[in-house]
Amino acid sequence: MVSKMQKSKIKKLTAALISTVMFVSTAMVSAVALEPYNSYIYSASGPVSSQDGYTVDKVVNGLDMGLEQLSDPSSPLFISENEPAVLNEPMDMFRSAKGEFYIVDNGNARVLKLDSDLKLLKCFKYFTGSNMSVTETDENGVETTRELNFLKNPRGVYVDTDDNIFIADYDNSRVIKCDQDGNILHEYTRPDSTMYTGQTFNPSKVICDNGGNLYVIVASVNTGACVFSPTGEFTGFFGANRVEVTFQLIVQRMWRNFYSDAQKAKLAKAAPVEYANFDIDSDGFIYTVTEVANVKTDAVKKMNAAGKNVWASLTDIYFGDQNQTYWSNGTTIQVRLTDVEVAEDGLIHVLDFTSGRVFQYDPDCNLLFIFGASRDNQQGAFSAPNAIESSGDYVYVLDGRKNDVTVFKKTVFGQCVHDAVELFNKGLYTEAIGPWEEVIKRDGNYNLAYEGIAKARYYQGDYEGAMEYAKIAFDAEIYDRAYKSYRDEYLRENFTMVVVIILLVIVLILVYARLKKKGIIKKGWFIRLFKKKKEGGAQ
Amino acid sequence: MIYDMTPVQWLKHVIFHPIDGFEDMRWKKQGSLKIALVIVFFLFVAQVVKSRFGGFAYNMYAYTSLFSIIPILIQSVVYYGTWVVANWALCTLFNGEGKMKRVAIYTAYSLVPYIVCSIISVFMTYFLTTDESIWISFISNLGLYWSLLLLIFGMKACHQYSFSQTILSMIFTVVGMLLILFLFVLMMSLFQQVWLFFYTIYTEILYRLRA
Structure with a gap:
């Protein structure tokens, strides 16, 4: 018998033990979970917990970049006394071939050039050599016309291998091509071609291929990206999205057969959605993302020079979160893929604006890692992720509302996966x-x-x-x-054995038939094992 | 032809003589309800086998731990039951001669090829690759169409209909099945509400008694 005292002692001891274990385990969890989210990955049966492939290395804001130099008269980078030292709704980020970063600081109407450590090298605010001019009326009613030497609502930037900078100047309806000193080499404006039917020309994103062709995403143009030849002429559109086939669309198609022409004209037209952003890889393939919520058709495309989506035939791949559900609480979200980036080693990063998640894929579209989150003001969470870039072990995400750049660093686990994927994709x-x-x-x-x-x-x-x-x-x-x-x-x-078995079966059947013929085995012997019933007995 | 056969021999006779078999069985007043019930049980078994067994390449979901017996039960026993009830109810109104027992027996007998062929096709998935899936679909389709043929002639013999009458009655039977299932679901939800009503009254009385 265990006495009452002993019993309570045991109870106390176990309680102490359990609480210790609980404390230690929670301490361990908080020590491991550095990120403000739980890492997960999609397995065949849905989302499962996973190790972090990337963790936050640092968060860089305007001050860390050294933007105060812009308002410091003693600095060579000085622009004016009241030049803000912080980013204001940055819209786009590009990493050039030299490893330098270019950030479009939309709210401050400037483009920042940063080195690989995200320290300020140069600021492009005013440009020279523009053919365009702007007429302004001051408070006295005096009209002055001046060169259009500034940006207005810039949204995209691209830098080619010769270090020429292309800036999508949204509200000035132009794309600027300038050199490193801010001298405008060419301005791409609304094409005069009859092919271009849009009333406005508001470029939002821009890239350039190896041949010097310029691709411009223009707001409210859904026939694809506008292409300009190296000499600056408009040559056409590139790679429009397809129309997503929805139930509504099918019903509408059906009704069209019964409608008069006047009724048909009133119907809403099914138009493809324009893509939000794109990137080009070293082989000249252009990757596009479509930001419209939960779009299934052409959400992410990889297009060849002819504008054909090389992934169109792959029906079993999709990008972003599956089933539009959060892994943690099961509420529905709207997947809005806002940016795509292809790294030098072929890894594809897709950025989801709503959930703030970065989805990393290998060149064969296998999902490798998911990182980032949308809630709170914590490190690694975003409120308006606008652009993504990567270099080596680092992934950079630009946040347009927190006005900073978050730098993710690959973990040991991430390196393991990348090693394996690289070897495997090489055929080793x-x-x-x-x-x-x-x-x-x-x-x-x-x-x-x-x-x-x-x-x-x-x-x-x-x-x-x-x-x-x-x-x-x-x-x-x-x-x-x-x-x-x-x-x-x-x-x-086992060829011999298989043949022997087949022969044996054939012989057995022959023997059985022979015996039956001779009357040694009677017909239906097996069925006779059951009780025989008289005719008409059943019903 | 000697019709001196055991019930199992009758089953065999019916299956391998689709056109005359049921007529023979009807005039000789054969067919066992016990065997019919055994066949329905095997129909259920076949459906379980179809969802829980098979080669990995053919039926991956057999290799997960998720398994619910309710849909399988509905797909076999409940469908069979509603078919029998709907067919009997309908054909009795339209000069069909079949009794409910006979409808149950003839329906069950005609399901045998389907059951056998589904089990054989599941067995084959263990040995064939997906490139050779034509054999599996051949076997399962064979069973399906054979059973359908048997069902048509079974119902024809059962109710003494002409061919076109049989087809029409079968189509209406399917509609009747849907109706029965719909009413069943409706009834369930109504009963739930009635139950809830009485339960509220009960709790209300309980509170008042206590107060």
Whole structure:
């Protein structure tokens, strides 16, 4: 018997033990969860918790960049006494081939050039050599005409390999091409062509391909990006989105058959949505994102020089959050993909404006990491993420409301995954097994690792192993391929046995038929095992 | 033809003689309700097998732990039950000769090829790759159409209809099934409300008694 005293002592001890364990575990959790969100990744069955692939390294605001130099008369970068030292609703960020950053500071109508550490190098506020002019009326009613040497609501920037800067000057209806000293080399304005039917020309984003062709996303033009030749002529549109087929659209199409022409004219036209942003990779493929909420058709495209979406045939890939649900509480969100960026190594970053999440994909569109959040003013969470760039181990996200740049740094786990993906995409399947196993050691939920090992085993000729890992990865395609090879191999090895069994079955059937014919086995012997019923007995 | 057969032999006879089999069975007043119920049980088993077994490439979801028996029960036993009731109710009104018991037996007998072929096709998925899925779809379609054929001639023999009458009655039976299921769901929700009503009265009285 245990006495009452002893019992209570045991109780106390257990309580103390449990509370200690609880305390330690919470302490551990708070020590691990540095980010203001729980990392997750999509497995075959939905979202699962995952390790962080990226963590916040630092957050850089205007002061950290050294923007106070702009209002400091002693600085060579001095512009004016009241030049703000903070960013104001920055809209776009671009990392040039030299590794320098260009930020479009929309609210302050300037473009900042920063070095790779995000320190200010130069500010583009006023330009020389514009062919355009603006007429202003001051308070005395005197009209003055001056050169259009400033930006008005700039929204996009691109820098080509020769360090020429392209700025989408939204409200001035032009795209500026200027050199590093702010001398305008060319101004792209509303095309005179009959092809261009838009009344306005408000460029919002701009890129340039290797051949010097300029692609401009123009607000409220949904026929694709405007393309300008290297000599500055408008040559046409590039890669319009398709119309999303919705139930409403199908119903409308059906009704159209019964409508008169007058009624038809009144119907709302089904128009494709314009894309919000784009990027170009070193091979000249152009990646676009469409920001309209929850759009399924052409949300992210990879287009070749002819404007064809090379991913159009892949029906099983999609970008951003699946089913538009939060992982944590299940409420519906609106996915609005606002920016896409292709890194030098081919990794694709897609930025979701609503959830503040960055989705990183490998060149084959496999989701690698999700990081970032939308709530609070914490590090790693965004209120208006506008642009994303990356270089090496770092990913930079520009926030238009917090007016800062958040720098994410790759973790050890992230490096593991990247190593494995890189080896695997090079075709070094066997070499990739090691890194993949390391990934699984760190995160058993990481589905892509099982898939990678399954494929590697398959290419190695270990079909049974491939089948096993394909089952874990829930990948029927790899399983099927592995099974086919496994079956072929099995039949080849056991050919004699298979033939013997088939022959045996044939012989047995022949013997049975022979015996039945001779009357040794009676017809229906098996059925006679059941009780025989008289005619008409059942009903 | 000698019609001196056991119930299981009758089943075999019916299945392999789709056009005459049911007529023979009707005139000889054969067919066992026990066997029919066993067949319905196997229909349920076949549906379970279809959803819970199969090669990985064909039926990945058999390899998850999520499994609900209710939809499978509805897809087999409930559908069968509503079919029998709807068909009997309808055909009795339109000069059909079949009794409910006979409708139940003939329907169940005609389901045998479907059950057998679904189980065989599930078995085959373990050995075939998706490139060879034509064999599996061939087997399962064979079972389906065979059963449909049997059902048509079964109902024809059961009610002594002409062919076109049979087809029409079967289409209306499907409509009747939908109606029954709809009314069933409606009734369930109504009963729920009635129950809620009485429960509120009960609690109300309880509060008053206490006060």
